[in-house]
Amino acid sequence: MQKETVYKASRSGGKGGQNVNKVSSKVELLFSINNSALFTDEEKELLNEKLQTRFNKDGLVQVICDEERSQYLNKEKALERLASLLTKSLHKPKIRKTIKVSKAAKTARLEKKRLNAVKKESRKRKFEE
Numbered sequence: 001m002q003k004e005t006v007y008k009a010s011r012s013g014g015k016g017g018q019n020v021n022k023v024s025s026k027v028e029l030l031f032s033i034n035n036s037a038l039f040t041d042e043e044k045e046l047l048n049e050k051l052q053t054r055f056n057k058d059g060l061v062q063v064i065c066d067e068e069r070s071q072y073l074n075k076e077k078a079l080e081r082l083a084s085l086l087t088k089s090l091h092k093p094k095i096r097k098t099i100k101v102s103k104a105a106k107t108a109r110l111e112k113k114r115l116n117a118v119k120k121e122s123r124k125r126k127f128e129e
Helices: 017-021 041-050 071-090 103-123
Strands: 005-010 026-031 061-065
Touching: 005 071, 026 071, 041 071, 061 071
Parallel strands: none
Antiparallel strands: 005 026, 026 061
């Protein structure tokens, strides 16, 4: 994946004091899903669909990291973010299958309900006498 990514470094704000003005530590990682050899056509379609909001105008996935003072650490973090983003996007949720309640379970539930009603009925005071 590292061979297919493009890095751009620029000056970033935040911690670092006067060093911020001199060092380019902010990293912008660009990754092309369509040109990648890592994914099949189906996976590429799925990724393009799920990551539409993350694309820049050139159609590349863009991840920006400027949390650390070091450019190397920012590159590592950006790469980790990209990997987690791609794995989350490729995850397919399990399809929920509806099942019918068995007759035995249904009758057991209704019997328990009836016994509970009888129990509560027996607790009532009767004023008829």
